[in-house]
Amino acid sequence: MDIQLTQEQPAVAAAGLNVSRGDRRVLHGLDFAVAHGRITGLLGPSGCGKTTLMRAIVGVQILETGDVRVLGAEAGSAAVRARVGYVMQSPAVYTDLSARENLRYFARVLGAPAARVGEMLELVQLAEHADRPVANLSGGQRARVSLGTALLGDPDLIVLDEPTVGLDPVLREDLWQTFRELAERGVTLLVSSHVMDEAARCDDLLLMRDGHLLATLTPAELRERTGEEDMERAFLRLIDRKEVLV
Amino acid sequence: MSAAATGATALRVLTQLRRDPRTVALLLFVPAVLMTLLRFVFDGQKETFDNLGGPMIGLFPFITMFLVTSITMLRERTSGTLERLMSMPVGKLDLLSGYGIAFAVMAALQATITAAVAFIALGLDVGGSPTAVVALAIGNAVLGMSLGLFISAFATSEFQAVQFMPAFVLPQLMLCGLFVARDQMAGALEAFSDALPLTYAFDALDQVAAGGEFGGRGWLDVTVILGVTLLALGLGALTLRRRTA
Numbered sequence: 150m151d152i153q154l155t156q157e158q159p160a161v162a163a164a165g166l167n168v169s170r171g172d173r174r175v176l177h178g179l180d181f182a183v184a185h186g187r188i189t190g191l192l193g194p195s196g197c198g199k200t201t202l203m204r205a206i207v208g209v210q211i212l213e214t215g216d217v218r219v220l221g222a223e224a225g226s227a228a229v230r231a232r233v234g235y236v237m238q239s240p241a242v243y244t245d246l247s248a249r250e251n252l253r254y255f256a257r258v259l260g261a262p263a264a265r266v267g268e269m270l271e272l273v274q275l276a277e278h279a280d281r282p283v284a285n286l287s288g289g290q291r292a293r294v295s296l297g298t299a300l301l302g303d304p305d306l307i308v309l310d311e312p313t314v315g316l317d318p319v320l321r322e323d324l325w326q327t328f329r330e331l332a333e334r335g336v337t338l339l340v341s342s343h344v345m346d347e348a349a350r351c352d353d354l355l356l357m358r359d360g361h362l363l364a365t366l367t368p369a370e371l372r373e374r375t376g377e378e379d380m381e382r383a384f385l386r387l388i389d390r391k392e393v394l395v
Numbered sequence: 396m397s398a399a400a401t402g403a404t405a406l407r408v409l410t411q412l413r414r415d416p417r418t419v420a421l422l423l424f425v426p427a428v429l430m431t432l433l434r435f436v437f438d439g440q441k442e443t444f445d446n447l448g449g450p451m452i453g454l455f456p457f458i459t460m461f462l463v464t465s466i467t468m469l470r471e472r473t474s475g476t477l478e479r480l481m482s483m484p485v486g487k488l489d490l491l492s493g494y495g496i497a498f499a500v501m502a503a504l505q506a507t508i509t510a511a512v513a514f515i516a517l518g519l520d521v522g523g524s525p526t527a528v529v530a531l532a533i534g535n536a537v538l539g540m541s542l543g544l545f546i547s548a549f550a551t552s553e554f555q556a557v558q559f560m561p562a563f564v565l566p567q568l569m570l571c572g573l574f575v576a577r578d579q580m581a582g583a584l585e586a587f588s589d590a591l592p593l594t595y596a597f598d599a600l601d602q603v604a605a606g607g608e609f610g611g612r613g614w615l616d617v618t619v620i621l622g623v624t625l626l627a628l629g630l631g632a633l634t635l636r637r638r639t640a
Contacts, residue, residue: 208482208638209638210638210640225482258485298479
């Protein structure tokens, strides 16, 4: 606990965050903080605003009101862009290029050393398929190209939007192990998922529903407060109570 | 500005093109085929072919690069790669310059092939230097690219982007003086054509084709082409948003 208390500031801090897309309010006055060097899970049903929240943290979302600070600076400002990695839900890579070519391009843009390309291919286990066009790779392999791209610049904060969707269980396990290793090195991870059993793998949870934050707690606290061992059931119970535990 | 990001982007765009040999073949050889058609459409009228041929070599790259750039940019927007790049510490002008270099290389190849076919195989004669025609062709390609880049921001689908070609390029082609001298058009159209960049692109080519001194008017044309290119690139940079709704 002492280590937690000595952390100078949270990796992400949002205050009064309101976002509308079109004429619909997507995020309703969110206040929260994400702790340094931990894996924070952003969980909630599809369409509850997880992606919009992540876009706001990365700084690519137009905000209506409110303030998001990332690593001590305004989200998306030039000062932090190099320190934040973003993995979008759809793998935003060039499908006509190979994995290696994609990584090489983004490494040059980021000014990352060329050797990082090979390291990333190993890390996301794509070395074997590195030279095939991404268009010919499976959905899970494409997602890993995208993940490798986000890790290239050795970011301090990694924002991952549903990174394990469509991955087989073995790969999912490997990926969570990678996340854990990154966190142990001091990297902060924010991982969204609509699969509640992934909540148990996180250090902290942000639970969302309909653009509201239902709760910020640890998996243990969620179990304790709801009296449910199963994360899926615990979350459903929380929704059922319609109570806000923030 | 980062030369590394610009160079990497140019290289990446060219690599993507190389993965699509059919597009490259169409880009490089269709103008030469059209030039051959033109030669035999005006079979007995060598003078007409000579008058039209030079400007055509210089205008093809404008049209193709406008189209190719607007589709490429639209893909970049819809695939999420632009959003990824915008979340990275990369300058917008670095990206745009990268695109500019890649498409200028393609334009240089296209214009050289078209010019070689026209001047050597088809016996095209222009008053001025063929090298000047190719140089203007490259300038026009970069102009077409920068306009395509800017216009693509207003397209939300590839269907729309393709339709911007007849909407933005064909009127300019009709009014630039290629088909009918501008002073023979309705007065209002002539005045309108003064405001269209392709008018100046054609006029510069026409000056070269006519031979004689490439004088003050020619350099004014070149200045307008460069100015509009920079303006469109600037406007294009404004359409690359770090934040979107």
